Amino acid sequence: MHVVIMGCGRVGAALAQNLAALDHSVAVIDQNPEAFRRLGPDFDGQSVTGVGYDRAVLTESGINRADAFAAVSSGDNSNIIAARVAREVYHVGTVVARIYDSQRASVYERLGIPTVATVRWTADRFMRHLLPAEQTPLWRDPTASVSLVEVRPHQEWIGSRLSRLEAAVGTRVAYLMRFGYGTLPTDSTVLQDGDQLFMLVTDDIVDTVRAVAGSAPEGQADR
Known part of the structure; x- marks a missing residue:
């Protein structure tokens, strides 16, 4: 399968490396070309410099043949815009967005966009350890x-x-x-x-x- 990843931070780079290791085709988008260093010298996927919701950039990344799209940049707004473009314009079958604001995550999950709310997940994990009798x-x-x-x-x-x-x-x-x-x-x-x-x-x-x-x-x- 072909997967497009927006964001080459630690999460995006790790995700790209894991997918490539499983022999999937991967394209990674990031505005900062220096970020692609995180992928390592053995990464054989595609690196595309630009904004992850720009149509020219998405086309270069192979969005038209993508089976999945992951928006994992450091910005909630960018992730949601890119996820909606991938889903609503290019009709990518599987779209996931990383969201820091838990309230936004809930809204977009109801719209059919699966989210990974980093802050919410981490806070819940701490709550379960700190207050086991009041588990979330x-x-x-x-x-x-x-x-x-x-x-x-x-x-x-x-x-x-x-x-x-x-x-x-x-x-x-x-x-x-x-x-x-x-x-x-x-x-x-x-x-x-x-x-x-x-x-x-x-x-x-x-x-x-x-x-x-x-x-x-x-x-x-x-x-």
Whole structure:
């Protein structure tokens, strides 16, 4: 596939190198020609100097045959303008924009432009470490209807089947972390000490899910 990347900072350069290593065709756009040094001498993709939403520059980068476009410059406005041009003018199938302002990220996600909100993601990660009892969602869908949250089960759930916990809380375990590895649960999965559970919830049930999971199960049958 051919991927056009706007921005050759640390993120853009790393993304370009990773894609090139997987044998994808890559074109990187940046206003500063010195930025292309980050790509390294072994980078065999295309480097295009210019503004990432200028049509002549985009044409030179191969936007007309691009399968994906990533806007990862240091400016929110530039990233959004370039992402919209790639999506609405050139009809690129996959367009992603890096956004620092979390409020803007939410707006553009609702418009169908996936975003990576660096500040929001970093802040959420710190919040989960600093205040584990008041965790923010790890992920939220673009419509803000469904989110993924970590749920801490009561110790007495240990040894029970996850299906029993799911029945009690009324939602599913999306995945669990066990011994540092992500695992997809099955009907026979038994909760072990140290497991981290991540559940799909809506805002109206998240408090109930955490409360039920954080309490001792009713009865001890069907473990």
